Amino acid sequence: MAMNEPILDVAGLNVRFDTPKGEFHAVKDVSFRMCREKLAIVGESGSGKTQTGRAILGLTQGRVSAERLRFHDIDLLGLDAGGWRGIRGRRISMVMQDPKYSLNPVMSIGDQLVEAGRHGRSPEKARGMALDMLAAVKIRDPLRVFRAWPHELSGGMGQRAMIAMMLMAEPELLIADEPTSALDVTVRLQVLAILDDLVKTRDMGLIFISHDLNLVRTFCDRVLIMYGGRVVEERAARDLQSATHPYTRGLLACAPEIDRPVPRLATLQRDSAWAEVTP
Amino acid sequence: MLSAAMRDWLLSDTPHSRWQARAGRLYLGWLAFARNPLALLGLLILLLLIVMAIFAPWIAPHNPLFGALEDRLLPPSGEFLLGTDEQGRDIFSRIVYGARTTLYIVCLVAITAAPVGLIIGATAGYVGGWVETVLMRLTDAFLAFPKLILALAFAAALGAGLENAVLAIALTAWPPYARIARAETLSVRNSDYMAAARMTGAGPARILFGHIMPMCVPSLVVRVSLDMAGIILIAAGLGFLGLGVAPPQPEWGSMVSEGRAQILEQWWICTYPGIAICIVSLGFNLIGDGLRDVLDPRGA
Amino acid sequence: MISIQDLTVRFGEVRQQVTAVDGVSLDVAAGESFGLVGESGSGKSTILRAVAGLIDNWTGAISVDGRPVTRRRDRAFYRLVQMVFQDPFGSLHPKHTIDRILSEPLIVHRIADIENRVRAALDQVQLGARFRFRYPHQLSGGQRQRVAIARALILGPRLILLDEPTSALDVSIQAEILNLLSDIRQQSGVTYLLVSHDLGVVAHMCDRFAVMRQGKVVEVATRGDLATGSLSHAYSRQLLLASRGYDRAVIDAFADE
Numbered sequence: 001m002a003m004n005e006p007i008l009d010v011a012g013l014n015v016r017f018d019t020p021k022g023e024f025h026a027v028k029d030v031s032f033r034m035c036r037e038k039l040a041i042v043g044e045s046g047s048g049k050t051q052t053g054r055a056i057l058g059l060t061q062g063r064v065s066a067e068r069l070r071f072h073d074i075d076l077l078g079l080d081a082g083g084w085r086g087i088r089g090r091r092i093s094m095v096m097q098d099p100k101y102s103l104n105p106v107m108s109i110g111d112q113l114v115e116a117g118r119h120g121r122s123p124e125k126a127r128g129m130a131l132d133m134l135a136a137v138k139i140r141d142p143l144r145v146f147r148a149w150p151h152e153l154s155g156g157m158g159q160r161a162m163i164a165m166m167l168m169a170e171p172e173l174l175i176a177d178e179p180t181s182a183l184d185v186t187v188r189l190q191v192l193a194i195l196d197d198l199v200k201t202r203d204m205g206l207i208f209i210s211h212d213l214n215l216v217r218t219f220c221d222r223v224l225i226m227y228g229g230r231v232v233e234e235r236a237a238r239d240l241q242s243a244t245h246p247y248t249r250g251l252l253a254c255a256p257e258i259d260r261p262v263p264r265l266a267t268l269q270r271d272s273a274w275a276e277v278t279p
Numbered sequence: 280m281l282s283a284a285m286r287d288w289l290l291s292d293t294p295h296s297r298w299q300a301r302a303g304r305l306y307l308g309w310l311a312f313a314r315n316p317l318a319l320l321g322l323l324i325l326l327l328l329i330v331m332a333i334f335a336p337w338i339a340p341h342n343p344l345f346g347a348l349e350d351r352l353l354p355p356s357g358e359f360l361l362g363t364d365e366q367g368r369d370i371f372s373r374i375v376y377g378a379r380t381t382l383y384i385v386c387l388v389a390i391t392a393a394p395v396g397l398i399i400g401a402t403a404g405y406v407g408g409w410v411e412t413v414l415m416r417l418t419d420a421f422l423a424f425p426k427l428i429l430a431l432a433f434a435a436a437l438g439a440g441l442e443n444a445v446l447a448i449a450l451t452a453w454p455p456y457a458r459i460a461r462a463e464t465l466s467v468r469n470s471d472y473m474a475a476a477r478m479t480g481a482g483p484a485r486i487l488f489g490h491i492m493p494m495c496v497p498s499l500v501v502r503v504s505l506d507m508a509g510i511i512l513i514a515a516g517l518g519f520l521g522l523g524v525a526p527p528q529p530e531w532g533s534m535v536s537e538g539r540a541q542i543l544e545q546w547w548i549c550t551y552p553g554i555a556i557c558i559v560s561l562g563f564n565l566i567g568d569g570l571r572d573v574l575d576p577r578g579a
Numbered sequence: 580m581i582s583i584q585d586l587t588v589r590f591g592e593v594r595q596q597v598t599a600v601d602g603v604s605l606d607v608a609a610g611e612s613f614g615l616v617g618e619s620g621s622g623k624s625t626i627l628r629a630v631a632g633l634i635d636n637w638t639g640a641i642s643v644d645g646r647p648v649t650r651r652r653d654r655a656f657y658r659l660v661q662m663v664f665q666d667p668f669g670s671l672h673p674k675h676t677i678d679r680i681l682s683e684p685l686i687v688h689r690i691a692d693i694e695n696r697v698r699a700a701l702d703q704v705q706l707g708a709r710f711r712f713r714y715p716h717q718l719s720g721g722q723r724q725r726v727a728i729a730r731a732l733i734l735g736p737r738l739i740l741l742d743e744p745t746s747a748l749d750v751s752i753q754a755e756i757l758n759l760l761s762d763i764r765q766q767s768g769v770t771y772l773l774v775s776h777d778l779g780v781v782a783h784m785c786d787r788f789a790v791m792r793q794g795k796v797v798e799v800a801t802r803g804d805l806a807t808g809s810l811s812h813a814y815s816r817q818l819l820l821a822s823r824g825y826d827r828a829v830i831d832a833f834a835d836e
Contacts, residue, residue, distance in 0.1 A: 044749035184618035218824030254754035256783035268751035294712040471670035479684040480657035
C-alpha cells in the first residue's frame with residue numbers, strides 16, 4: 001500500500017452536547033486527512049482535541065455529524081454495532097491517558113492481551129503473539145509481565161502493557177489520547193520511542209492527542225492546533241516555530257525554556273474570534 | 280413561579296454576599312430536587328402530614344380521645360368518614376391527631392440520633408488511634424442487635440410513654456450514622472484541603488466542626504430521610520406492643536393494634552391507620568431518594 | 580531562611596519500610612527561590628510536607644528562620660510558613676466560599692480587619708472582589724490556584740512552600756501563575772521552596788535547585804549551570820536531555836526505570 005494514500009479522511013466533523021444550559025459545540029467543522037504518519041492534535045483543556053479523537057471511533061457521548069468520516073473506504077458514520085466491532089480494537093485502536101482505568105484490574109495482563117488478539121487465532125498462537133508484543137514495547141522480562149496483575153505494574157510498565165494490548169490486533173491506526181502525560185519525563189520518552197518505532201516498522205498511522213506543544217514538535221510529523229473546538233492552524237511539526245496563528249505563537253511563547261531564561265513569561269491574550277467558525 | 284430578576288439574583292456567578300451565595304446554592308439544589316416528580320410527591324406527603332398535625336383541631340370532625348358508646352364499631356359513612364372503633368371514637372380524627380405523634384417522634388429522633396452519630400463517627404475517623412477503636416467497637420456493639428428488639432428492650436426498661444419511645448428509638452438509630460460519618464471522614468481526612476486547613480494553624484475542634492462535618496452532612500441527611508420510614512415503623516411497632524404512647528392518645532401503631540381483634544368483621548379499624556403509616560413511610564423514602572440524587576451524585 | 584540537616588522520612592511498618600527521603604541536607608537563604616526537581620517517588624514533595632509539619636515521622640533537623648522546628652508546630656509557625664498545593668481542585672474546601680477560605684486563617688490567628696485583608700489578598704492575586712462569594716466549583720483551575728496563593732499570602736509568611744503549583748494547569752495559565760509568583764517575591768521578598776518535575780519551570784523560577792532521585796539529592800546546581808548544560812551528575816544530564824523534547828537517538832542511552 002502506498003505511503004501517501006490517506007487512511008483517514010475527516011471533513012466537517014462536529015460534536016455537540018446537550019447541557020442544561022443549552023447546546024455545547026465541542027468540535028466545530030474539523031477537517032483533516034492523514035496517511036501513515038504521526039499526526040498530533042494539540043490544544044489546551046476544552047479545545048475539543050479529546051472529543052475529536054473519540055468521535056472518530058464513535059466513542060463520544062455527544063451528537064456527531066460530519067460531511068465525511070471515512071477510514072479507507074469505510075464510511076464510519078453509517079456503521080452499525082456489528083460494523084464497529086470489526087473496526088474498534090481491530091483496525092483502529094485507542095490508548096488512554098491512564099493505564100489504571102483502561103486495564104481490567106481482575107484479569108492478568110497476559111489474559112487481557114490474549115483476549116485482545118483472540119479472534120481468528122488459536123490460543124497458543126495468541127499467547128505467543130502476546131509475548132512478542134510485550135517484547136516489542138521493550139519490556140525486558142515479558143513472561144513476568146504476562147503473568148502480572150495490573151496493580152503490580154508501575155505507571156510506565158502499565159502504559160507499555162496497554163500499548164502492547166492495543167497492538168495485538170495489529171491496527172492500522174492508533175489513536176493515543178495523552179498516552180504519556182501521567183508518566184515521568186524519561187519514561188515518557190521511552191514510551192514515545194516505542195510508538196515511533198512501531199509506526200515505522202508496522203506501517204501504522206498514529207493520532208497523538210496532547211497538550212504539550214514542545215513534545216509534539218519534536219515527536220510528530222504534522223500538527224493540528226485546536227482552540228475552542230476549531231482547528232486554528234495546521235503545520236508540519238518542524239515548521240512549528242514559524243507558525244502564524246496568534247494562538248499557536250502564544251502557546252509557543254508562554255512555555256518557560258531552559259536554555260533561554262526570561263525574567264517574565266509571555267502570556268496569552270485570548271481572542272474569542274479564534275473559536276468562531278469562519279463561513 | 281419566580282420572577283426573572285429573582286432567578287438571576289439566585290443564579291448569579293458573582294454573588295455579592297455570603298447570604299446570596301448560600302441562597303443560590305440552595306436554589307440550585309431545589310432545582311435538581313424538583314426535576315424528580317416522585318421526590319416532589321414525597322415532599323407533598325410530608326407537607327400534608329405537617330398541615331394535618333398543625334391544624335388537627337380544625338380538620339378533625341370529632342373528639343379523638345372520647346367517643347359515644349352508641350357509635351361503637353360503625354362502618355365508614357358520611358358522619359364517620361373512616362368509621363369508628365370499639366369505644367366509638369372517630370378513626371379519621373384519631374389519624375389526624377396521630378400525625379402529631381408521628382411527626383414528634385420522627386423529629387426528635389432525627390435531631391438527637393443524627394448529631395450524636397455525626398459527632399461520634401467524625402471524631403473517631405479524624406482522631407484515630409484508641410479513640411477510634413473504642414468508639415467504633417461501641418458502635419458495632421449497638422449494631423449487633425436487631426433494631427426493633429433493642430428498642431423494645433430499652434422501652435421496656437424505661438417504661439411506656441412517648442418520650443421513652445423516642446429515647447429508645449434514638450438509642451438504636453445512631454450507630455449507622457456514626458459509621459457513615461466515619462467513612463466520609465476517612466475519605467476526606469487526607470485531602471489537600473484538610474492539609475491546607477491544618478496549615479492555617481487551626482485546632483482539631485475547628486477542623487472537625489468547620490471542615491470535616493460539612494462533608495459528612497449530605498450523606499447523613501440522605502440516610503436519615505431514608506431511615507424515617509423505618510423509624511415510623513418502629514414507633515408503630517412499639518405502639519402496637521403497648522410500649523409507645525399511653526392510651527387514649529392516638530398513635531397509628533397502637534390504633535392498628537387495637538383493631539386487630541376485629542380485623543375481619545370491622546376491617547376499617549386497623550386498615551386506615553395502616554394505610555397512613557404506609558403513605559408517610561413511602562413519602563419519606565421518596566424524599567430520601569430525591570435528596571440522594573441532589574446531595575450525593577455518586578449513588579446515582 | 581531554612582536549613583535542613585540529614586532529613587530522613589520513612590513510611591510504612593518496620594518490615595516493609597520505604598525510605599522516601601534519605602539523609603537530605605539543604606540550606607536556603609532568605610529571599611532566595613530554591614527548587615527541588617525530580618521524578619515521581621524522588622521524595623521532593625515529602626520534604627515539603629515534612630517542613631510544613633504535615634507528616635511527623637521524620638528524623639534529622641529542620642530549622643526555619645534560625646529556630647529549630649519540632650514535630651508539633653505551634654500557631655506562630657504557620658504565620659512564618661505557608662504552602663500552595665499541586666491540585667487546585669483538591670486544595671480548596673468544596674463547601675466553603677472563597678470568602679471563608681481566605682478569612683479562616685485570619686480568624687484562627689485572631690487578626691482584625693478581616694474585611695479589608697480579604698479584599699487586599701484578592702487584589703494581590705488579581706482576582707478582584709467579584710470572586711469573593713463564589714464557591715470553588717464556580718472557578719477555573721487557574722482562578723482556584725490564585726485563591727490558594729491568596730490564602731498562603733494572607734498571613735504574611737516569609738517562606739512559601741510551592742508543591743508543583745502549575746503542573747495541573749494549561750501552559751498559558753501556568754505562565755500567568757508563574758508571573759504572579761515572581762511578582763509576589765519581588766514585592767515582598769518572600770522565600771520560595773518550589774517542587775517541580777518540570778526543569779523548565781524550575782529554570783524559570785529558581786536561582787538554585789537540587790536534583791533528587793530515590794530520596795537523595797544527587798546534585799545542587801544553579802540556573803546558569805542549566806543554561807550552559809554544565810551539570811555534573813549523569814542523572815541530571817539525562818533529565819535535562821529528556822526535557823528538551825523527543826530525540827530518538829538519545830533515548831536508547833537512558834538508564835531504565
